Amino acid sequence: MDSIPNPLEATSVSGTYGHLLTYHRKCQYASRLAAEAHAGQTMKGSKLPYFVHCSGVAATVSSTFQCQDAEVVAAAFLHDVLEKTRMTAKKLESLMGRRVMALVQMLTKPSRGNPKDYWERLREAGWEARLIKMADALDHLAEPSNKLPARIVTGHKTLALAFGKEREIQLAREVLSAALDNAVMSVVQESGDDRVHQTGANLTR
Template structure:
């Protein structure tokens, strides 16, 4: 079976992300953060097996690197130098603008993602799929409800990029109701 992405490119991005996120944990756990990046790329790989017309290398690199600008000391220029402008632009679009009020960040992020190729949209869909697990124990009901509503906003805005991921996200959003009391 022919695939539309390269293991070597995957490994290069994963090594960069592992170095950048070294020591970070998934929120509310002792699990290394790199596991989240593996979950997101796994969702993308599953979609790319079905939606073969997509640029898998673009999607997977952005999936693995999607939090390096936001959560580490890694810069846009560093990503651009190591991975190219398309990857750097995708990662930047997936990065929240912390200069904005929290309530404005998602709409801003989605607006910037929509200007990118559909592979970047797919990363955001896959990211929220992987994040719609049991919420951290310290989240209150308001935060849980808001997080689910953001998931719906992401779904509505980006669903056209990938029928496969849109279906997965819709299912996760429905299942997330179990955490709302």
């Protein structure tokens, strides 16, 4: 991490250029931090580095969902570090600040407890955390077809989080909804079983 200045320690630069510089510093620093934290990890059932997923979620938040909040994009890069690596909340806060840490904590599934509590917590979360979760669900829909049914179930649970008047949330709802429709059709076509189409709603439960 020595080659990239910590954005929390970087000297401030005023004006529009300063804003852009801070944005890119935070995102670049978060990207490097996520890559190092997930080093050696691969996507389940794949040889792809796990960081491919992290960068995909961040790209979805910033480009597809058009969120230009550097801390939200940073949290997207880091959304799994507390759940899947040895990173602690205290360390993450020291590196990226309280808001990024809080967003990542909100997205972290507890190792114990009722999964319903996790989804209820997300429903009560701010739009920023819900937006990252939607990007996470969208990125998972690009996984191999044998994983799609489970990802579709999670995707529809996540779509239920797409409430609010924020432009980013409205765009995310539109994109994720269309992607889920395409994923269901892909499963139906691959199965060749009309009963799957007739009961496609079951994939959303």
